[in-house]
Amino acid sequence: MSSHTRGRIACLNGTKNVELKEFDVPSPDPDAIVTEIVRANVCGSELHMWRGGHPHINDGPLGHEGLCRIVDLGENVTTDNAGRPVEEGDLIVPTYFAICEACPRCGAGEFRLCEHAYDYWSQSADTHPHFHGTFASHYYVYPEQFFYKVSPDVPEGPAASANCALAxxxxxxxxxxxxxxxxxxxxxxxxxxxxxxxxxxxxxxxxxxxxxxxxxxxxxxxxxxxxxxxxxxxxxxxxxxxxxxxxxxxxxxxxxxxxxxxxxxxxxxxxxxxxxxxxxxxxxxxxxxxxxxxxxxxxxxxxxxxxVMRYDPWYLRTALDFLRETADDYPFDELVGEGFALDDVDAAIRRSDERDVARASLVPE
Ligand SMILES: [Zn+2]
Ligand SMILES: [Zn+2]
Structure with missing residues (x-):
């Protein structure tokens, strides 16, 4: 990828104030992945942050749910966390939190409680590699995030929220x-x-x-x-x-x-x-x-x-398998509401807050 590709990310700049920032899209470290966002849903957590009520994250990048397409794969990344080969162009869903595998909770196998879960998400977008939230054109998947390939028979909307509600x-x-x-x-x-x-x-x-x-x-x-x-x-x-x-x-x-x-x-x-x-x-x-x-x-x-808070990361794989098996049996598509362009991120959040749309989705293109 050219080092001159520019991307945009929506950041909270104080309560109820969203701004789009633009940065060069970085190259991934050898164990990381740079993706494009295909679809990112507005979740209750973003509304909490936007209103200024989240216990940990009150400014910085927005967005944690998302369906991503690999555009630049770190040279050491050959498979997802289920051992399935991945290549550029594949659709993936990552956990929205990190699993450091080095803190006491990770050491006890309680990955959902990792002390460093939000180390990346809570960073300012000004900090390299910038794309720490999914309300963006691009998203950087760190080595400490688990990710799973999404099979083409899983519908896009439900896949984009698999890493939150379903998992x-x-x-x-x-x-x-x-x-x-x-x-x-x-x-x-x-x-x-x-x-x-x-x-x-x-x-x-x-x-x-x-x-x-x-x-x-x-x-x-x-x-x-x-x-x-x-x-x-x-x-x-x-x-x-x-x-x-x-x-x-x-x-x-x-x-x-x-x-x-x-x-x-x-x-x-x-x-x-x-x-x-x-x-x-x-x-x-x-x-x-x-x-x-x-x-x-x-x-x-x-x-x-x-x-329970968060989930052990393999539940994300189970969630994607669950959707593949049952997507025709339940109206999962109805959980995904209106699509908004990234330029309209403010409206997407505002209208979700007013319950004017059931569940807004950002579709950056
Ligand atoms: Zn969520
Ligand atoms: Zn940990």
Missing amino acids: QVLGGLDKAEVGWGDTVVVQGAGGLGLNAVAAATERGAETIVIDGVADRLDLAERFGADHTVDLRTYDSVEERADRVRELTDGQGADVGVEVAGVPEAFAEGIELLRPGGRYLEMGNVIPGHTTEFDPGAMTRKSINVVS
Whole structure:
């Protein structure tokens, strides 16, 4: 590649202020890859940052989900992290976080908790190699990021969010040991929730979805939900807990999945479970938002709470395999909304924040 190719990247410059910066596209180090962004989705995390509410990243490059095309392969890179050969022109999806393989958590095999997860993403775009975020024309994949080749039969839209919601959900459901015959109650029918319903359904679980928006409940059914509970009909915790017991032979659900992202959902979730149930907390990710909680009620029921942040990197491979197998069975395409050019990145974020578009996507060309 010519060293004079220029690329652009969207950066946050203080709260609600996005600017596009332009840099020379770098050559990759021997173990790194330079890619072009094919599609990058606007996720809730970018909205948190844009509003100034992210605990770690409040300025610098935006974007973490993305489908990438290899344009310049470091000389030592011959395969993806599944050992499949890669070459320039291939589509790949990388993890959005780094795995240093040298910190205490990596040393214990807990790669999802790497202490250096955001070392690159949180760097300013002014720092070489500049392209640390996916709201950009190009994206630099560091040696510490796992990446997997995307087979051509995986649809582009879902592939572009595989490294966030779907990989997260697959890792989480494993931690909560969701399996055949379980009844799983999913709180919230957003991106994480719908992916969770499809993934739990494929594992042979029966699913109950709670949400208060008709379109989202309808979509949940098409993602495999066996039952839905409308917050507008069942408008108290007691009524919802009664309804879940009614649907589970008076027992309560085996597993609860919190993906509503509101603190009150955590307290409610415990009420929806049977004694000995498991509870997976994934939706509340911003510290400092509290809720009233009755720990004694949880202990009396001996609920096993599992909370997860990020995922072990091989779940990204599982996510892409999952999409290849099931893309025709669930309306994954409907999770990808309107496409925006990179020049319109501000509108893409603003309209996502106003919930004017369900899920905006940047399509830099
Ligand atoms: Zn995301
Ligand atoms: Zn590490």
